[in-house]
Each structure stands twice: as structure tokens, then as C-alpha cells.
Amino acid sequence: MHEIRRKLINTKEKKILLIVLDGLGGLPFPLKTELDAAKTPNLNKLIKKSETGAHIPISNGLTPGSGSAHLALFGYDPLRFNVGRGVLEALGLDIKITNKDLAIRGNFATVKKVGTRLIVSDRRAGRIDTKSNKRIVNTLKQNIKKIGNVLVDFESGLEHRFVCKLRFNKKLSYEQCLISDTDPQEVGVSPLKPRNLNKKSLNLSKIIQMLINKISKTLIKEKKANYALLRGFSTYPEIPTFNELYNLNACSITTYPMYKGISSLVGMTPISSVGISIGSQVDALRKAYPKYNFFYFHIKKTDSYGEDGNYKKKIKIIEDFDKVLPSITSLNFDVLCITGDHSTPSKIKSHSWHPVPVLVKSKNSFYGLSKRFTEKECLKGSLGIFEAKNLLSIIFAHADMLNKFGA
Amino acid sequence: MHEIRRKLINTKEKKILLIVLDGLGGLPFPLKTELDAAKTPNLNKLIKKSETGAHIPISNGLTPGSGSAHLALFGYDPLRFNVGRGVLEALGLDIKITNKDLAIRGNFATVKKVGTRLIVSDRRAGRIDTKSNKRIVNTLKQNIKKIGNVLVDFESGLEHRFVCKLRFNKKLSYEQCLISDTDPQEVGVSPLKPRNLNKKSLNLSKIIQMLINKISKTLIKEKKANYALLRGFSTYPEIPTFNELYNLNACSITTYPMYKGISSLVGMTPISSVGISIGSQVDALRKAYPKYNFFYFHIKKTDSYGEDGNYKKKIKIIEDFDKVLPSITSLNFDVLCITGDHSTPSKIKSHSWHPVPVLVKSKNSFYGLSKRFTEKECLKGSLGIFEAKNLLSIIFAHADMLNKFGA
Numbered sequence: 001m002h003e004i005r006r007k008l009i010n011t012k013e014k015k016i017l018l019i020v021l022d023g024l025g026g027l028p029f030p031l032k033t034e035l036d037a038a039k040t041p042n043l044n045k046l047i048k049k050s051e052t053g054a055h056i057p058i059s060n061g062l063t064p065g066s067g068s069a070h071l072a073l074f075g076y077d078p079l080r081f082n083v084g085r086g087v088l089e090a091l092g093l094d095i096k097i098t099n100k101d102l103a104i105r106g107n108f109a110t111v112k113k114v115g116t117r118l119i120v121s122d123r124r125a126g127r128i129d130t131k132s133n134k135r136i137v138n139t140l141k142q143n144i145k146k147i148g149n150v151l152v153d154f155e156s157g158l159e160h161r162f163v164c165k166l167r168f169n170k171k172l173s174y175e176q177c178l179i180s181d182t183d184p185q186e187v188g189v190s191p192l193k194p195r196n197l198n199k200k201s202l203n204l205s206k207i208i209q210m211l212i213n214k215i216s217k218t219l220i221k222e223k224k225a226n227y228a229l230l231r232g233f234s235t236y237p238e239i240p241t242f243n244e245l246y247n248l249n250a251c252s253i254t255t256y257p258m259y260k261g262i263s264s265l266v267g268m269t270p271i272s273s274v275g276i277s278i279g280s281q282v283d284a285l286r287k288a289y290p291k292y293n294f295f296y297f298h299i300k301k302t303d304s305y306g307e308d309g310n311y312k313k314k315i316k317i318i319e320d321f322d323k324v325l326p327s328i329t330s331l332n333f334d335v336l337c338i339t340g341d342h343s344t345p346s347k348i349k350s351h352s353w354h355p356v357p358v359l360v361k362s363k364n365s366f367y368g369l370s371k372r373f374t375e376k377e378c379l380k381g382s383l384g385i386f387e388a389k390n391l392l393s394i395i396f397a398h399a400d401m402l403n404k405f406g407a
Numbered sequence: 408m409h410e411i412r413r414k415l416i417n418t419k420e421k422k423i424l425l426i427v428l429d430g431l432g433g434l435p436f437p438l439k440t441e442l443d444a445a446k447t448p449n450l451n452k453l454i455k456k457s458e459t460g461a462h463i464p465i466s467n468g469l470t471p472g473s474g475s476a477h478l479a480l481f482g483y484d485p486l487r488f489n490v491g492r493g494v495l496e497a498l499g500l501d502i503k504i505t506n507k508d509l510a511i512r513g514n515f516a517t518v519k520k521v522g523t524r525l526i527v528s529d530r531r532a533g534r535i536d537t538k539s540n541k542r543i544v545n546t547l548k549q550n551i552k553k554i555g556n557v558l559v560d561f562e563s564g565l566e567h568r569f570v571c572k573l574r575f576n577k578k579l580s581y582e583q584c585l586i587s588d589t590d591p592q593e594v595g596v597s598p599l600k601p602r603n604l605n606k607k608s609l610n611l612s613k614i615i616q617m618l619i620n621k622i623s624k625t626l627i628k629e630k631k632a633n634y635a636l637l638r639g640f641s642t643y644p645e646i647p648t649f650n651e652l653y654n655l656n657a658c659s660i661t662t663y664p665m666y667k668g669i670s671s672l673v674g675m676t677p678i679s680s681v682g683i684s685i686g687s688q689v690d691a692l693r694k695a696y697p698k699y700n701f702f703y704f705h706i707k708k709t710d711s712y713g714e715d716g717n718y719k720k721k722i723k724i725i726e727d728f729d730k731v732l733p734s735i736t737s738l739n740f741d742v743l744c745i746t747g748d749h750s751t752p753s754k755i756k757s758h759s760w761h762p763v764p765v766l767v768k769s770k771n772s773f774y775g776l777s778k779r780f781t782e783k784e785c786l787k788g789s790l791g792i793f794e795a796k797n798l799l800s801i802i803f804a805h806a807d808m809l810n811k812f813g814a
Contacts, residue, residue: 001466004486008469366761368435369783382762382782384792386467393468397760404758405465406475406485407492407639 002075005393005402006245014334014399017285017295020073021321022066022259023303024340025356025375029311029347034302035357035374037311038318042325043338043359043373051365051398053383054355054375055391057342063353066303069341070262074296075392076239083265084177084234090163091264092257093155097236102166102177102204105232108136108225109160109183111191111216118227120187124160125225136225137162143218147210157257158274164230166207172235175200179208181231191229208233241267242294246396250294253281259298268296282324289331297328303351306344314346335362335398337391338373355385362398409482412800412809413652421741421806424692424702427480428728429473429666430710431747432763432782436718436754441709442764442781444718445725449732450745450766450780458772458805460790461762461782462798464749470760473710476748477669481703482799483646490672491584491641497570498671499664500562504643509573509584509611512639515543515632516567518598518623525634527594531567532632543632544569550625554617564664565681571637573614579642582607586615588638598636615640648674649701653803657701660688666705675703689731696738710758713751721753742769742805745780746798762792769805 026033057064058078067088068078086103097103110122128136137156144152151167178197184190194212196205208230215228242250244267252263253272260270269292272284278299285295299321305314329336336359343354357378359370370377379385383394396402433440464471465485474495475485493510504510517529535543544563551559558574585604591597601619603612615637622635649657651674659670660679667677676699679691685706692702706728712721736743743766750761764785766777777784786792790801803809 004466004469364434364755364759366434366782368438369786380786382461382786382792383467384461384762384786386792390467393466394760395468397468397470402468402470402760404472405469406472406478406489407495407641 001077001389001393002240002245004405005075005396008402008405009246009396010401010403011247012399012401013293014401015289015293016335016395016399017297017328017333017337018073018395019297019299019328019336019338020070021299021302021318021338021340023306023342023344023351025343025345025352025354026306026314027345027347027354029345033375034311034314034318034346036376038315038322040318040322040373042322046325046329046361047359047370047373049365049367050359050361050370051367051383052360052370052378052381053358054378054385055339055358055388056355056385057353057388059387061353063351064342065351066258066341067262069388070259072388073339073341073391074242074266075389076266077389081237081239083237083239083262085232086163086234087236088258088261088265089157089161089232090155090165091261092259093157093163095155095163095165097165099171099236100168101235102168102172103232103234104164104166104230106162106164107160107183107229108133108162109227109229110224111227118190120184120189120191120227120229122224123183123187123229127159128224130156130158132225133157133159133162136219136222140215140218144211144214147207147214150207152211160225164211166211173200174235174237176204177201177233177235179205179233182212183229183231191227194230204233237265239265243267248294249292250296251288251292252296252298253284253288254296254298255281256298256300259300263296268294278320278324282327285328286331302340303344306346307349309346309349311346335360335395337395339391355379358383358391360394360398364398364400408484408796408800409647409652411812412482412803415809415812416653416803417808417810418654419806419808420700421808422696422700423742423802423806424704424735424740424744425480425802426704426706426743426745427477428706428709428725428745428747430713430749430751430758432750432752432759432761433713433721434752434754434761436752440782441718441721441725441753443783445722445729447725447729447780449729453732453736453768454766454777454780454784456772456774457766457768457777458774458790459777459785459788460765461785461792462746462765462795463762463792464760464795466794468760470758471749472758473665473748474669476795477666479795480746480748480798481649481673482796483673484796488644488646490644490646490669492639493570493641494643494672495665495668496564496568496639497562497572498668499666500564500570502562502570502572504572506578506643507575508642509575509579510639510641511571511573511637513569513571514567514590514636515540515569516634516636517631518634525597527591527596527598527634527636529631530590530594530636534566535631537563537565539632540564540566540569543626543629547622547625551618551621554614554621557614559618567632571618573618580607581642581644583611584608584640584642586612586640589619590636590638598634601637611640644672646672650674655701656699657703658695658699659703659705660691660695661705662688663705663707666707670703675701685727685731689734692735693738709747710751713753714756716753716756718753742767742802744798744802762786765790765798767801767805771805771807
């Protein structure tokens with residue numbers, strides 16, 4: 001589909017804003033979803049002139065990771081384009097990844113010996129602070145520089161998170177990197193072995209095991225962070241960028257490394273810093289307005305509180321967003337789209353497959369069908385329920401940026 | 408999908424009527440769409456016993472040309488089958504097109520010299536009358552019979568429109584015909600050059616340029632029609648017909664050449680004349696009733712008034728149609744389907760991607776969900792929002808013409 005869009009796109013210079021509230025969708029808990037319960041006077045006003053519907057991130061019943069969900073929102077078929085967590089984290093930390101690199105997302109963890117077995121007692125090493133993380137990563141950098149011919153590097157993330165990069169002397173294939181995660185996802189059990197998921201990744205799984213052993217030996221005296229759980233083994237995917245496909249000058253305003261990573265992967269220029277407030281994000285948007293024509297604006301905390309099962313705080317973030325909405329709409333974008341990447345209902349404390357409400361406001365909107373920006377009301381809209389990968393066509397159509405298809 | 412339908416179809420002799428109101432769908436303008444605002448007592452009555460929904464002509468956000476939109480309604484995947492405008496126009500004018508022919512849609516236009524540049528001052532030569540058109544086409548016929556080995560022919564359309572046919576001595580491929588249009592779509596600029604869109608069409612683009620030069624030279628003394636803008640370069644596509652696929656004896660009742668063209672392309676017998684009234688179309692339908700089992704009935708003016716931004720006249724056409732509806736329903740078709748090929752909201756004065764209301768009346772209808780035949784009410788129906796290429800399956804199902812799929 002992005003080939004079709006590429007052929008139909010015209011060169012009109014429009015201003016498009018895509019706002020993604022991460023994990024936005026919810027479930028009735030017990031009667032109202034977070035969007036139902038939130039007080040959103042500004043969204044209530046905006047929706048009166050908006051076209052509405054709901055998107056399915058990947059396919060019916062499939063719960064997406066954040067990377068896949070975002071690729072779909074950016075118009076890529078998430079079943080075809082797959083980006084590993086390791087690469088996303090690395091890009092978010094400004095680590096350059098080439099097709100000779102394997103990127104790995106790591107968590108520092110606490111393990112203890114029970115008899116001869118190693119048991120995970122904390123999967124996040126007590127969420128150690130970022131300063132301790134930096135000290136530990138420095139130790140690893142100094143002690144582990146090579147495994148055979150493979151160059152090894154580490155980079156600190158926030159709290160217990162880090163990225164490890166292995167540089168090989170030739171190009172890695174997607175299949176070679178298919179190694180299973182070592183995080184058992186629960187405490188009181190042993191870390192998993194890095195298994196090769198096909199014959200081509202046999203060699204790599206051995207190197208990963210050696211890496212884990214070296215890390216474990218180096219960190220043996222640490223009280224909390226004495227082990228590393230690794231996942232998201234991946235190499236640089238070949239994805240055509242927004243600029244190549246649509247000649248769009250796009251930027252991203254995110255507050256969390258992974259989303260910066262995925263936006264830069266598709267060719268958006270990141271223009272904000274980690275951890276800033278929604279208000280500062282709006283300031284960044286206002287400042288960037290003249291320079292770009294596509295703006296991706298990401299709000300993380302709706303998802304975080306959903307994952308924590310914190311219904312009230314998720315509502316609060318939605319209300320905080322509603323408060324800054326007038327300062328966004330006053331910028332007069334040609335198209336304003338507000339949605340989530342997936343649902344993260346507080347009730348189930350994790351990502352889910354449920355459809356996500358969508359609002360598109362432009363001069364071409366079929367409005368008047370939804371009274372509020374909620375799951376229930378958006379289902380009444382003229383966009384119906386559609387696959388997220390088609391959202392970009394809808395957005396471009398609203399911007400008058402797609403020529404007619406066929407004679 | 409038409410392969411699946413072909414395998415499942417049975418030989419029951421049913422009477423099916425598909426009524427297409429061109430560009431039917433609208434947008435709230437400011438509160439009501441054209442269908443909302445129209446007084447339609449007969450449709451209001453009919454919908455009480457009808458199944459309803461809305462179709463997406465091609466895919467989310469894609470605005471179709473009339474040809475592609477109709478191919479989808481006739482059950483062909485519009486992303487796979489592509490018919491050029493030139494071929495559609497030619498068939499509409501009863502010009503026989505083979506796979507050795509290149510068909511081109513032309514507009515007579517007015518150009519003037521500004522310095523050394525040629526500038527388009529009227530893209531339709533002041534919408535010259537059809538009589539003048541015939542005189543000019545005769546001049547062209549007499550003066551331009553060949554370009555090298557290629558035979559050239561011309562045929563008059565209505566007002567400023569004409570068709571040019573180039574006959575080669577061997578078969579043309581789809582790729583060879585990929586030449587860009589020369590209509591700049593605005594006045595005050597130069598006509599565009601016919602560019603080859605791939606290497607295979609290199610030779611053809613040169614021939615087209617020679618053709619344009621010859622036409623220009625021949626018409627040099629014309630006051631209005633002194634130039635020709637060419638588009639829709641295309642050759643005969645290989646499309647299986649309704650008869651081949653479904654053993655259906657189909658006819659078309661249209662009033663405008665292009666729709667006659669597309670109907671004959673899929674094997675329907677055209678049984679009406681250009682420019683007749685809706686009433687005369689109904690007479691033709693009544694007369695043809697015993698002879699065919701599938702009837703395609705096309706009403707053009709909903710689209711024309713939509714393109715003109717004439718909200719009131721678009722409503723009037725819908726109301727005119729409503730008035731003749733009882734004389735249609737009294738014929739007792741086994742299945743009556745009413746829809747549009749795409750939306751042409753008066754508000755935006757052009758084709759659009761918005762879903763189009765659909766009504767299917769048969770003894771098998773799931774009725775009771777929609778109160779009126781409007782965009783909003785049809786969205787509540789049991790057909791939901793579906794891709795237009797699947798409408799034919801729904802119609803055949805209502806006619807009890809599809810056997811069970813699978814064991």
C-alpha cells in the first residue's frame with residue numbers, strides 16, 4: 001500500500017499533526033473506560049468537527065509491541081516490516097546501528113544461587129538509578145571489548161535498562177538474528193538460555209551465551225545488578241523512509257528513547273528531549289511548526305499507567321492532554337489526527353488487541369457521528385474499524401495530498 | 408475473489424438490478440448531507456425491508472476515478488485491474504479497441520503564444536458545441552491519417568471531448584502505454600509534454616509528441632479549439648466478462664459514454680442512448696426486463712452536480728430518482744441494490760474517499776437497522792463498512808446464486 005500512496009502523492013505543502021497517546025484504549029472498569037471517565041471539554045468540542053473510527057493495530061486479536069504498532073501507524077505493513085526491540089532502543093539512545101550490528105535490549109537484574117541453580121530474584125535489579133547504571137555500564141565497557149572477532153559495546157538507558165551492540169565483520173541477515181529472549185518474565189525461576197530459532201542463528205546464540213557469562217562474571221560483586229537479561233536481538237532493517245516514499249519533511253516530538261528510535265528509523269527528525277513535560281512538548285511543536293510538514297507527537301504515560309493498572313492516573317494524563325489541546329489546535333494544522341498505538345486497559349495491566357479510537361479533523365471530515373472521543377462513540381464513526389496501516393492514507397486524503405486512483 | 412464466486416455460482420435464473428447513483432455520498436454541509444436533506448418517501452419505505460451498509464470504493468483514503476470505482480462495483484479488484492480513461496471513452500463512443508490500439512482521451516483547448524511559449528488559456532476551448540466538435544474532428548480525420556506506420560483515427564465526443572485511436576502493427580503492452588497526461592489541469596501555464604513513464608514507453612511518447620504537433624498545425628486557424636490536451640493513454644485490458652465468469656446475461660442502462668464503455672468492457676449489453684432522462688431509462692429497463700438477468704442502471708447527474716458544488720441540484724436528482732422508484736420496484740426484482748460508485752460531496756466539489764451508502768433489498772435482507780437511505784443511517788447496517796469489490800458477492804448471495812463454500 002505504501003507503493004500505491006507513493007505513486008498517488010502530490011507535492012502540496014500541508015501541515016499534518018499525528019498525536020499518539022500510547023496505550024490509549026481501555027476496557028470498561030467496571031462501567032467506564034479511562035476515556036469515558038476523563039473530563040475532556042476540549043476533546044468534546046474538537047470531536048464535533050471530526051471524522052471518527054477505530055483502528056486495529058495489526059490484525060484482529062493480535063496484541064502489538066510498541067514498535068510494530070507504531071510502524072503500522074506510520075503506514076508500514078507490520079506483518080511485513082519487523083523491527084527488533086534492540087534496534088529501537090539503540091536508535092533511541094543515539095547509537096548508530098548498521099547492518100553489521102546486532103542490537104540487544106538489556107535489563108540489569110538480580111540473581112542468586114540456590115544450590116547449583118541461578119534464580120532471578122528481581123528482573124529489574126530493584127530499578128537501580130540511572131547514575132548506578134552508568135557506573136556499571138562503564139565497568140562492562142572496560143572489561144568486555146571483544147568476543148572472538150566480534151566487537152562489543154554497551155550504552156546506558158534509564159534506570160535498569162541498557163543496550164548492547166555487537167559489531168561483526170560482515171552483514172547480518174534477519175534470520176541470523178532470530179534468538180530467543182533470556183528474560184523468563186517472572187521471578188523465582190532461572191534465566192532462559194539464548195536459543196537459536198533457526199539453523200542460521202546457531203552460531204550467534206553461542207556468542208550471546210558467552211556474552212552473558214562474561215557480564216555475569218564482571219558484575220559478580222554487585223549487590224543488585226549482578227546479571228543481565230537480554231532480549232530483542234535484532235539488526236538494522238531496510239525500511240524506506242517518509243522522505244523517500246512521500247517526500248515529506250517529518251519530525252517527532254517524543255519523551256522516551258524507543259519512540260525517538262522508531263521515528264528516526266522511518267526518517268523523522270527527532271526534535272525533543274527525553275523526559276520533558278507535555279507542555280514542553282507543545283512548545284517544541286510550536287517552534288518546529290514552520291520547518292516541517294508532518295509532526296508525530298507522542299505521549300507515553302497513558303501506557304505506563306495502564307501497565308501499572310493505575311486507572312486514575314491514566315485518566316489524569318488524558319485530562320492533562322485535554323488541557324493543552326487548545327494551544328495545539330490554535331496552530332491550525334491542515335489535518336489533526338489523535339489516536340493511540342494500541343490499547344493498554346488499566347483493567348488488564350498490559351497491551352491488548354482491542355480497537356483504538358481515532359479522530360481526524362480537517363476541512364474534509366465527515367463529522368457529527370460521535371459525541372465524545374471515547375472507544376464507544378468512535379465506533380459510530382464513518383471510518384468504521386480499519387487496520388492501522390491504512391490510517392496514513394486517510395490522513396493524506398484529508399490533506400488533499402493523494403491524487404485520484406485509476407481512470 | 409471473482410474466481411471463488413465463479414466456482415460457487417449456480418445457474419438459478421434470477422433478476423438482479425444494480426442502481427448506481429454516481430458520486431452519491433456527501434459530507435455534512437454544514438449539518439446535512441445531500442441524502443440527509445433530500446425528501447425521499449419511497450426510499451424511506453424501501454429501506455424498512457433492506458439490508459444496509461457502506462462500501463469503500465478502493466481502500467481507506469483512496470479517491471477513485473469512475474472507471475476503477477465501477478470495476479470494483481462489478482466485482483473486480485481495482486488494485487489489480489486497471490482500465491485507462493482512453494479505452495473507457497473509446498468504448499463509450501462505440502469505437503472498437505483491440506490490443507494493437509492505443510486509445511487516448513482528448514480535450515479541445517485554446518492556447519495562445521506568449522513570447523515563444525505556448526500558454527493554455529482555456530482547457531475546454533470554451534466548451535465548444537458538439538456540432539463544432541464534429542466539424543473539427545472531420546478536419547483532423549482528413550489531415551492526419553498516419554504517423555509513420557501508425558494509423559490514426561479520431562472520433563467526436565460531447566462538447567470539447569474527443570477520442571483518438573492509434574493502431575499499431577503489433578500488440579501493445581500495459582507498460583508501453585504508460586505515458587503522462589499533457590493536460591496541466593490549470594490555465595495560464597504551458598501544456599505538459601507527454602513523458603514516458605518507463606523505458607518501454609519511450610518510443611510511444613515520441614509518437615504522441617508528433618501527433619500533438621500535427622493536430623496543432625492542422626487547427627492553427629481555429630479561434631477556440633486550436634490545440635488538444637491528451638490523457639488516459641491506454642490499450643485494451645484483458646478482463647474476463649460477466650458472462651465468462653458467472654454465465655450472466657447482463658445489460659446496462661446508462662446515459663453517458665464512459666459508463667456505457669465500462670459496462671461493455673465487462674460484457675454487458677448497452678441498451679440505452681446518451682442523454683436520455685431517468686424516466687426514459689426506467690422505460691428501457693421495463694422493456695429489457697424479460698431479456699436479461701442482471702441490470703446495471705447508472706444515474707450520472709448526482710456526480711455532475713456534486714462536482715459543480717451544487718448542493719441543491721444534487722438533492723433534486725436524488726428526489727427525482729425517488730419519484731421513479733415505485734415504477735422500478737413494481738417490476739419485482741429478486742435483488743435490488745442501490746448505491747453510488749464513490750462520494751462526490753458538493754462541499755468539496757470533487758470525488759472523495761468517504762464510504763458510500765448501500766442498500767440491498769431481497770427476501771434474504773437483514774432489515775430494521777437503518778431508518779433512512781443516508782450515509783449516517785447506512786453505517787448502522789449489518790453489512791458494515793466493506794470494500795466495494797465484495798458487493799457482488801453480497802448481491803449474488805441475496806439472489807441465492809452462490810453455493811456453500813467449503814465442506
